Amino acid sequence: MEQSRIAVVRKALSALAVLMLAPGPAAGQAFWPKETPKLPMARTWTAQKAKLPPYTPGRTPDGVPDLQGEWSGAGGDNNSVLEEHDYIDVTTPAQESFVSDPADGKIPYTPWALAKRNEMLAGLARGWPGETGQRLYTSPGSFCLTAAPVFSFDAQELVQKPGVVIMLSDDGYRVIPTDGRPAIGQNARFWMGTSRGRWEGNTLVVEVTGLNGLGWFDSTGQFYSENTRMTERWTLVDANTMDYEVTVEDPTIYTRPWKMTFPKRRAGTASGGPRGVSVTSVLPAVTNDPYAKELWETACYEGNTESLQSIHALGYKWFPGVTPPK
Amino acid sequence: MRSWLVVCAFGLAAISTVMPAPGAAQTAPAAGYTPPRTRDGHPDLQGIWQVLNTAAWDIEDHNASLGVPAGRGVVEGGSIPYQPAALAKKQENFAGRARLDPETKCFLPGVPRITYMPHPFQIVQQADKVSILYEYQHAIRYIYMNGNPHPRGPIEWWLGDSRGRWEGNTLVVDVIHFNDLTWFDRAGNFHSTDLHVIERYTPTGPDHMRYEVTIEDPKVFTRPWKMSMPLYRRQEANSELFEYQCSAYLIEQEWNNPVSPLFEKR
Numbered sequence: 001m002e003q004s005r006i007a008v009v010r011k012a013l014s015a016l017a018v019l020m021l022a023p024g025p026a027a028g029q030a031f032w033p034k035e036t037p038k039l040p041m042a043r044t045w046t047a048q049k050a051k052l053p054p055y056t057p058g059r060t061p062d063g064v065p066d067l068q069g070e071w072s073g074a075g076g077d078n079n080s081v082l083e084e085h086d087y088i089d090v091t092t093p094a095q096e097s098f099v100s101d102p103a104d105g106k107i108p109y110t111p112w113a114l115a116k117r118n119e120m121l122a123g124l125a126r127g128w129p130g131e132t133g134q135r136l137y138t139s140p141g142s143f144c145l146t147a148a149p150v151f152s153f154d155a156q157e158l159v160q161k162p163g164v165v166i167m168l169s170d171d172g173y174r175v176i177p178t179d180g181r182p183a184i185g186q187n188a189r190f191w192m193g194t195s196r197g198r199w200e201g202n203t204l205v206v207e208v209t210g211l212n213g214l215g216w217f218d219s220t221g222q223f224y225s226e227n228t229r230m231t232e233r234w235t236l237v238d239a240n241t242m243d244y245e246v247t248v249e250d251p252t253i254y255t256r257p258w259k260m261t262f263p264k265r266r267a268g269t270a271s272g273g274p275r276g277v278s279v280t281s282v283l284p285a286v287t288n289d290p291y292a293k294e295l296w297e298t299a300c301y302e303g304n305t306e307s308l309q310s311i312h313a314l315g316y317k318w319f320p321g322v323t324p325p326k
Numbered sequence: 327m328r329s330w331l332v333v334c335a336f337g338l339a340a341i342s343t344v345m346p347a348p349g350a351a352q353t354a355p356a357a358g359y360t361p362p363r364t365r366d367g368h369p370d371l372q373g374i375w376q377v378l379n380t381a382a383w384d385i386e387d388h389n390a391s392l393g394v395p396a397g398r399g400v401v402e403g404g405s406i407p408y409q410p411a412a413l414a415k416k417q418e419n420f421a422g423r424a425r426l427d428p429e430t431k432c433f434l435p436g437v438p439r440i441t442y443m444p445h446p447f448q449i450v451q452q453a454d455k456v457s458i459l460y461e462y463q464h465a466i467r468y469i470y471m472n473g474n475p476h477p478r479g480p481i482e483w484w485l486g487d488s489r490g491r492w493e494g495n496t497l498v499v500d501v502i503h504f505n506d507l508t509w510f511d512r513a514g515n516f517h518s519t520d521l522h523v524i525e526r527y528t529p530t531g532p533d534h535m536r537y538e539v540t541i542e543d544p545k546v547f548t549r550p551w552k553m554s555m556p557l558y559r560r561q562e563a564n565s566e567l568f569e570y571q572c573s574a575y576l577i578e579q580e581w582n583n584p585v586s587p588l589f590e591k592r
Contacts, residue, residue, distance in 0.1 A: 159450060159452060161372070161450070168468075184568070299483070301463075
């Protein structure tokens with residue numbers, strides 16, 4: 001799971017990058033030259049998976065599809081910018097959108113929500129396109145906070161036990177009951193929401209509700225609300241590739257349901273090769289290291305004090321979530 | 327922070343009126359109980375567990391105060407064998423605990439403190455490791471059973487480096503490589519980076535485990551000492567871990583506080 005260690009370094013660096021007008025690469029950070037061809041994401045993966053032959057995964061002793069193993073994250077610019085974009089800096093190369101539906105790769109915000117999204121983009125103050133330079137909010141990632149669905153964008157190990165799917169990462173976990181139990185009352189809201197899973201054929205379907213609406217889809221203020229429902233679909237398309245798709249629904253801020261998709265690769269099957277859809281530029285091959293598969297403590301929040309204090313001193317506000325008009 | 331400490335206290339107090347928290351001396355022996363096995367053939371400790379005691383506030387005997395329930399300690403023999411200078415520091419910590427306790431900053435609370443926080447945790451077993459998922463701060467701890475020794479130090483981790491083995495029905499976990507920033511409780515009991523923790527998780531019945539901890543730290547204590555307490559399986563049919571994202575609640579609460587210690591430069 002060396003990918004996940006790198007993902008955490010990137011996460012921490014993207015937190016720091018908020019503070020720098022011209023963020024540069026550092027140790028462990030992917031370095032993308034300006035001439036890097038546009039990295040593939042949802043559009044390319046959608047075309048690829050349409051051509052794949054049917055695949056039937058093995059079964060666990062309990063008779064459900066066996067999705068277990070260590071899975072890479074989405075790769076590319078590490079979820080820095082969700083929609084299609086040109087080269088921005090060495091950590092944010094040109095990349096296709098995560099959004100597969102609508103086909104234009106844009107989140108279908110209502111007019112009110114689009115105005116709010118543009119206001120948030122304008123207030124990021126990190127020297128990127130579309131900003132005014134005034135400081136409004138920073139990504140929850142700057143505070144080492146992970147929310148749904150971003151946890152699924154990163155690497156994790158998937159473990160199955162009777163009636164439950166467990167996802168383990170280096171800085172958190174997710175426990176998804178598949179025993180049919182109802183979700184907790186919707187007055188109870190969480191960063192990760194409440195996940196309820198079920199099996200549809202070979203696919204693990206996870207309904208995420210009870211979200212607190214404070215998380216972002218990326219680092220640029222793409223948001224959801226307390227009313228948002230996310231439906232994830234996890235499907236093995238070959239022994240070493242997991243198709244990840246999530247449908248996002250919220251009539252209070254989007255004009256229609258929309259989808260994101262990318263593949264996750266089984267750890268160790270693509271050394272130096274594809275990570276997610278795209279080819280990563282730096283993934284050190286760890287050989288003969290007995291600890292290479294271990295996940296070690298990252299303590300992102302505990303090590304983030306100076307960054308937290310700087311963001312606070314710069315006058316950013318705490319993002320309180322959005323309140324859609326009635 | 328006071329408000330949520332009070333909430334925690336009353337939550338626990340409500341439970342305690344139904345079922346008084348047993349002290350260390352009442353921990354039942356494991357004699358005769360054979361736990362079920364996992365597919366790998368090891369004792370199956372999986373499930374959601376929680377303590378029912380007041381060790382989170384003070385691991386020694388203590389009276390009640392505002393937001394703090396009285397309780398028996400979990401230290402075997404009653405008191406912690408501090409060296410004289412260390413005892414003075416513990417007393418300083420106690421006096422300044424509202425400001426000094428690392429829990430007030432929502433940092434990872436260390437081992438064994440994370441076990442007896444007033445939140446449940448879930449054990450997940452695999453062939454190469456035992457994972458403990460804590461509701462507090464989404465913390466996760468991997469206890470590797472893959473034959474690797476502790477990695478070479480010096481390393482300073484909040485939860486240390488955990489290596490496990492089975493001794494009969496007992497999961498024995500050896501933990502080193504700690505930083506010196508965590509406490510054992512909210513009463514200022516502390517350690518140095520030389521802390522060595524040995525945890526023993528022994529099933530005593532289908533819904534109970536005995537949790538024993540040996541603490542060694544020659545820089546702080548005159549001799550090794552032990553804690554012990556029962557762990558209880560959560561009995562609700564629909565029990566599950568929820569989320570206590572301490573850091574998020576704290577940052578949100580303190581963001582507009584002009585004198586917040588969270589943003590004080592050190």
